[in-house]
Amino acid sequence: MRAIVHDPAAGLRMSEAPEPEPEPHQVLIDVRAASLNFLDVAYRDVNLAAGDIPGVDAAGIVRTPAADGSGPPAGSRVVSFAMGGAWAEHRTAAAADTAVVPDGVELTTAAALPGAGVTALQALRRLGPLLGRRVLVTGASGGVGRFAVQLAALSGAEVVAAVGSTARATGLTGLGAREVVTDLADVRRPVGGVIENVGGPLLSQAFGLLDTGGLAVSVGQASGRPTMIDFEAERRRGMAGRRVEAFIIQLGIASDLALLLDLVADGALDPQIGRRESWLQFAAVADDLRSRKIIGKAVLEIGA
Template sequence: MPDSVDLGVASALPVAGVSALQALRGLGPVIGRRILVTGASGGVGRYAVQLGALAGAHVVAAVGSPERGAGLTELGAAEVVVGLDNVTEPVFGVLENVGGALLAQAYGLLADGGIVQSIGHASGGSTMIDFEAIRHLGSRMRIEAYRLDWAFGPDLAYLLQLLDQGRLDPQIGWRGSWDRVAEAAAALLERRIRGKAVLDVT
């Protein structure tokens, strides 16, 4: 643990930061390629935008409303879009955090050989993909269900290094004492926090 990194700040890295890193790695080399991050305003999404940009990708950050897109350009997003209807060019890969109908729509945006890393299911909805309708787009697109590799010590160390170097923003949107846990939980559930909430235990 670098001496310059606050423990509370470091606590925001797992599991969201590690998930974003591992899923991004699952896409393969992304330098100079277009990648799509859905749910980009969430915990995993904000790390995915930053790490994708650091890896040299052209990051398209998709959010549910204009307000949720605030600050994503500063994190490295080349484009910020509300929904996917305005994404007109194919993407090499997708880091998908929403699930449901959006997962199906994102799959239809893949270039031939592209990959969707299905990370989260924030929508709670089911996904139906009409393969007959979209198979003309390419024959080698695929969806992979992301699973966290729990042997993530080296990945966490790498993220801590980026944090120490000032190259990664932990995106802590709320921080307070442990006795304010109900307040933090309510703010998260009501989507009033951009990024992570950190509780200090003293």
Template sequence: MRALVHDPDVPGRLAFAEVAEPRPRAAEALIEVRAASLNFAELAFADRARPGGVPGLDAAGTVVAAADDGSGPAEGTRVVGFGWGGGAWAERRAVHTGELAVVPDCVELGAASALPAAGVTALRALRRLGPVLGRRVLVTGASGGVGRFAVQLAALAGAHVVASVGGPERGEGLREIGASEVVVGLADVTAPVSGVLENVGGRSLAEAFGLVEPGGRVLSVGMASREPTTIDFERERLRGGDRSIEPFVVGHPIHGERFGADLGYLVGLLARGRLDPQVGWRGPWERAGEAAEALLGRRVRGKAVLDIG
């Protein structure tokens, strides 16, 4: 079958190749992929990938062979799925049924494909923050895939959302999806916040920690800056108060943290018009290199989606 594979020697590090058909395990369904989305992290850290491997975490399509163990959706069902091992950027992929959600006919598959990694990350990170009703929540890197889902979900949960972006153009559309304030950088955030979903890392993470009120929490969700963070904890001790900062990990199947249930919840929001997938770039998978360069160059607001086949 045809697939996009990791090739470190070509622009965008992606090339087409013929690869072996997936061989589903007992609890896996075989999916005919129709759309897949790209995530910043899987491109930014592509040097960790195995040459010749099929990347991609998120894809939507149709079940062409149900799981042998009887779990999951039947053949012919429209689904969206997540795969810890990649494999989404191919004509077919095998997905554990615990990582699948059924997509109703009213939801377009390309829109559904934008949900798994970014949407579930935002959802679980927001849960980790705890109750946010009536509280100020800061989302940094708010124009990215995770950021735009986090803004919407925090607003739905009743938060006063402060959305921080890297430039004025990156903030377009954020108020329309729930942001109460849109700021460039963090210098204009003058009032304390109770929680932070921090997607940038580096200096941004340190600055965000300094904005948290006593009892608040910062979750380090991502590292879009690809820069390490230095925090002066002696200064923080002198500030007083009980604030916390922690790395956020979306989960792992070894701990039973499958994506299926949360994906189903997000698909439901999409179907009811309460969540927007924020697809900022879309095109055929023959243009994957262009999509990757646009995403890495921060020229995409939200998600990039490839139509496959």
């Protein structure tokens, strides 16, 4: 099969790759669309060995159902999540991380949901009930950020969206953000929770905006910089009830995917796809995502 593979010397390249062999709990999928996440391109050299196929999100048609009887039957339109293998003509994924795509939802749309959408959903759950609470989303212009803004607003939160520039703020108020800022110094009132996608000094600054008892969920480290928090200063200020925790997606996400797909089918959630291209354009799309030229999600049409 054809696939996009990681080459430490040359970067990404199109190549022939071995056909994946599904385990009993996995489905084999004919991939029609795959999305790109920042981790797929920014941390490729760290996470992948030579010849590995990147990509966690893929949508397509079930070729071979799971041998153990779990998951959808052959011929089903599905979206899937797995740690790698998405940027190929065929991929395997656990049935527990695969969901049937409703009629009326395009596979290219569904492909944008798993990594970013489920991350936003699960991270927001860590904050607890959101109705009436102020929630700050940093890196709000990216894939996870735009899902988090929408899902928090749908849950009744007062959403503060932080972006790196006014150009990247496009559309965020329409997605439910009550405030949009390019500098956290402009956030004048405390927040009850933070979905933090940038890391480094911004995580420290966002942590400082939490009200007593608030939680900052550290989802990503797009800045590539370490975070320093002065906990002794926290004690002196009497703010010891504030917390920060690192986020890791919890697998077995079929029900989370089904929820997001239903919201998309109902018109309540927009995956915010900023770029759709043939997978023949993978190199340009990956470079543009890494250099922040794409707002929202990027999707490759596999085989196109």
